[in-house]
Amino acid sequence: MFNFSSQNFVSLNHNGQHQFGMNYAMQVFNSNAIYSFIPKNGCSTLRLSVAIANGTIDGIEQGNWIHQNNQTFKPTLKEAATAHYKFVVLRCPFRRLASVFLDKFVAKEPDVWQYRDLLKREVNLDDLTFEQFVKSLAVPPMKGANIHWKPQSLFLLYKEYDDYFALEHFEKAITTLKDKIDLDVVDARSLTGHGTDKFEMLNNSDYSKTSAFDIAVLKRAGKCPSHKALYNDELTQLVKKLYAEDISLYTKRCNQSDLLFP
Template structure:
């Protein structure tokens, strides 16, 4: 049932991988459901929705509550083992990395400064390009160093879920969750501002070597490179190598035709 419980034969409380996954699980009380949340996969919207469903906040106006309460709804071992319904949202790995860069790095959020520290402060965040970011992930331990680009398969508490939703078709998740567990999804995008839905998407050039500062200037003008415009063939092949397990997971549980690159 559990994905990593037999990784070692230590006390389960000392099994780091299992406990990590438990920390990224949320219980929906009225349906005895467990949601495994993966950063950059629509998790702000679903964390907000869980908080509302569990009666802790009344709406998006209290939405910032969720950021200090990621483990408030963490299930016990028994609750996780006896959950009636388990679900997770996956995302195309190519799009997820592009989203991380356009959000966390262009805005110079705390995750970007942590990344700089990991590189011994030898990188200037204003000058950082998407190409440099992706290539740096090939150097251990960078790929697993931050939850926003850590491989998605490392968040999966269970070997199997009742539903695997694709962020690329989030409308299906909204309908299914309402039908199966009477769960209402409340859109948190206006709260977080993480998405690119409000920008004019640029496909007129390749932006893989465009500095984060220059992309920030574009965003202030209401424009943003598309996810696809950040990639070169070299970067596509590198991501295929680095995130091979995530690509296989997405292709198996979602529609591989929805991957940004085949």
């Protein structure tokens, strides 16, 4: 049942991979369901929805509560093992990395300063490009150093889930979760501002070498490079290599044609 519990014979309480999956699992109380949340995969919307469903906040106006309460609905081992329904949202790995850069790096959020520290502060965040970011992930331990670009496969508590939803078709998750566990999904995008849905998307050029500062200037003007426009052939092949397991997971559980580069 559990994905990493038998990977080694240490006490399960000291099995780092299993405990990581537990830390990113949330109970939905009234349906005895478990949601494994993966950063950059619509998790703010679903964490908000679970918090409302569990009766801890009234609505999106208290939405910032979720950012300090990721562990509040963490299940016990028994609760995780006896859940009636388990679900997770996956995302095209190419789009997820692009989203991280356009969101976290362009806005210079705290995760990005930690990234700079890992590189011994030898990078200027304003000058950083998507190409430089992706290439840096090939240097250990960068790929697993932050939850926003850590491989999605490492968040999976279970070997099998009842439903694997693709963020690219999130409307299916909304209707299925309502039908199966009576969960009302509350859109958190107005709270977080993480998405690109309010921008004019630019597809007319190669933005792989465009600095984070220049992209920030574009965003202030209401424009933003598309996810695809951040990639060149070299970066596409590098991500295919670095995130091969995630691409295989997405292909198996979702629709391969929804990958940015099938």
